[in-house]
Amino acid sequence: MSQPYTIVIGLETHVQLATASKLFCHCSTKFGAEPNTQTCPVCIGLPGSLPVMNRDALRLSLRTALALNCEIPEFTKWDRKQYYYPDLPKGYQISQFDLPMSHDGWVAIEDPQERFAPKKVGIIRAHLEEDAGKSIHDEVAGRGDSVIDLNRTGTPLLEIVSAPDMRSAAEVRAYLDELKLLLAYLGVSDCNMQEGSLRVDANVNLHIDVHGETIATPIVEIKNLNSFRAVERAIEYEAERQFREWQETHQRMGDAPKQTRGWDDAAGRTKAQRSKEESSDYRYFPDPDLVPVIFSREEVEQARQNLGELPQQLRERLQNELGLSHYDAGVLVNQGRAVLDFFLVAAHESGDAKAAANWMTQDIQRHLNQTGQSLSDLPLTPTALAELIKKLAAGELPSPRARDVFTSMIEYRESVDAAMQRLGIEAVDESELESLCRELLAANPQVVADLQAGKMKAIGALIGQARKRNPNADPNRIRELCASIVAAGPIG
Amino acid sequence: MSLTQQSAVEQSRLLASGEVSSRELTQAYLDNIASRDSEVGAFLRVDPDAALTQADAADAKRKEGETSPLLGLPVAVKDILCERDQLTTCASRMLAEFRPPYDSTVVAKLRAAGAVLLGRTNMDEFAMGGSTEHSAMQLTRNPWDTTRSPGGSSGGAAAAVAADMAPLSIGTDTGGSIRQPAGLCGVVGLKPTYGRVSRFGLIAFASSLDQVGPLARIVPDAALLFQAIAGHDVHDSTSLNESLPNDLLDSLSQPLKGLRLGYVEEHLGEGVDAEVRSAVETAMTQYESLGATMVKLELPHSKYAVATYYVIAPCEASSNLARYDGVHYGHRSSVAEVEQELASERAAGATAIDSTLVRMYRNSRTEAFGAEVKRRIMLGTYALSAGYYDAYYLKALKVRRLIRQDYDKAFEQVDLLVGPVTAAPAMKLGSLDDDPLAMYLVDLFTVGANLAGIPALSLPCGFTESGLPIGLQLQGPPLAEPSLLRAGTMYQNATDWHTRRALGKTTP
Amino acid sequence: MSLTRADVEKVALLSRLRLTDAELDAATAELQSIVGYVDQLAEVDTDGVQPMAHAVELHNVLKDDFVAASLPREAALRNAPSHNDEGYLVPAVLGE
């Protein structure tokens, strides 16, 4: 390691759960509605209103917690986290304090480029809470007012708190990618960072080696991280900044209070944020308007059974059962359910997983990259791909024409057979090919002489001519035939 | 006997038989309000036209064959229950202009039952207080002695019934706020089992203690109103999925056989006014003569009830009232003034001053909350703040369970508990102004039922020499309202305290 | 426990209230007397006693996940002290 310190990173991730209605009322959670058109007495926190918990939000939380390998306690309750902010209409957020609905799990991460060794990142807890509204600073009003939109207020959030187990921006990126993938496979969130359905705060400090002694610097929480890339950049920036600060101040953890800094993506740096004066005193206490939840062991096991295959298991199955390479398995699974399902059907129907994987990771991927389409736009069914693979295996489709057929299948939205017909492709009859070779050799004595002299390259000259006469002719087969004909003796 | 001196049950019969129309009945009460409320001050708002419109609607429904027992009966509502598009102020400057866009479940049930919403009654601001003197709106006087307080926080609700300005009224009870004013005004008040009546639309004071209940002149009237507002509500997570017996009203007349009544000696000991003590003891012998047996027992932790209550209630209140910040509804202090204020403070070289937003919050709340509300908010904020949570809030929650366990043990030996509602009769207005602690101690006998979540009934059991009503409290195990109401009816059938009249002191 | 003027000042800020110097002195005395009274809870033996946060101890009360009509925006904003017909207006929250 080049720098004389280790970066220590823990993440707090807030994930919006994909429910139709809010956590405590029946207002829609749909994104992008006109301001304050999706509120009611409950989510505005009007006097007299009361919360009732959304069954599906709880179900999705449990599902996610189990996928994060968390322990699920028998008893969990909701508490009020109290602070004043205009986008928090009740003056408290309904969250979970001392008895969260899950704790002590982990996420396994690895790096295809092997910048770090595979590892498990600990999950301290995952708890279910309500989202706040939005404050928009309103320039137009001119009076420096902020406008409050409460549409988002009360949307269910799962807060996932990782242990400070990450040691580099690369590890953090891998954790976030794996987490996002997991949530996508579980179908619990759309994880759209632009729409704020996945939000990340990072806690960063350094462990500095000073002649044998390891010194921890004060922890800094980085907010306003609007993309995974921003998270990586902010951490790299913050590590250097904190090291410089250490060299100036020599402040250790405890010497200074935990600081909050905001990431400025344009400027590429973090800025200290003014911390709320008494933010330290949230006065948590159990919400008397909500009752606790008791998870029976049966329902927890039931939920565990219903998790379905998760990315890590799928990667292993693709390697162990379908014989894919570690790399291909990773590429296919990491592209998400849609790609994976497409592959599994093609692999099954063609009976050739490796070939299916190659088509997926090469030609199909290239096509999608070029056209900017997603798999769902692709006018090709996994069954059609399987047909293509089978034709190749059966030798009915000469491999040099395979790509043309693939292109034609997509362009004309047609079957393999239709594409082959359009391109006038049929398998070349062996005897026909042999007589063609004999003709060409007869017509090219110099080539024959070269071959007899052992200059096998000479055949190259014939291949071009042969394919002019029959575009379906397989170059390798021509090479073999010509060689054997010449070896057999004088050409008649 | 004049129409407004009849019981609600009798009025309901007269409406059903067509001998009286809801318009006549409603008009009679509007007349009483017009002639008496300037003296009593029970109502914050009465809209005669709106009331008569509802009365006519009820009469029309009656003609169409509808027969709900409450159809056409006037009901007064404490100004703490949300009524769609109507002012609902909690007797606070904070909500002086607040018009909820929705109906509380209780108001919705009253509408559905065809009741006539007569008007909104006065209360201590946000139900914090025991004298109704903490209303930011007006003073309410005790109809039996207008120099005295009606009690509180449902003082307007109790005074309205005592002065025949409403046959029935809705109150709320967090630490005694129905039973105590009922006792001090000589009427009947029921604090139901926690969860019996939906809290949806009830502006919260202390969520784990608040319950809505009826006030009336006789027990069957209270039962009539109780039955109309009780029931499970999907909008309230703490609502009980238990229903009342359909024959509740008919069953009331049947006396309870072999009734076992428990009493706690200390609750009739020192600190309890002599006249109150003898009235309660007389009531106890009355019950014995009706076949009940008296069992002396202990509630070892009841002496901690007030302390427990004055931790839990303020803690919950400090949180429930945090929403009043002048942003989404309620009073907002002038931002221009806030900015001037801050500018001059900066000019004076003040450091670490509030942001405009924080100062706006602070001024809005400081201007719009009364002294008692601020006191309880600060008390609760303190008890929940870092370093004190375990010593106060958590400790109080544990003592609360011990108090509940005392009751559970008691109800293994007896059916109901009997005792005074308050240690003394109605107090002179202003007598507790400068001593909050003394005011809190008035709740000594009533807070236990709220902490334990059990039902309790308050009914008149006598008068002092000076003519002030004295209240008897019956407490029962969870869901025991039917036997509480039967025991209460049993007593009233054998006594005539409930027939005494406050204003004009007319007797039947 | 004894309550200082400084405690009350902190509590007033946490409560988003303001007290004049005179009020601060009065409040300190009042709160002190109440706190002094509730301090008697310390003498109760509560070892092994479970806290009782609810008067009636229910659990797993849940609603189904369906969308119902929200308030019309005018109705939602009607009680707001200051709004622009789209949202609630407050002094700038930047830097808060």
Ligand SMILES: [Mg+2]
């Ligand atoms: Mg959170």
Ligand SMILES: [Zn+2]
């Ligand atoms: Zn809502």
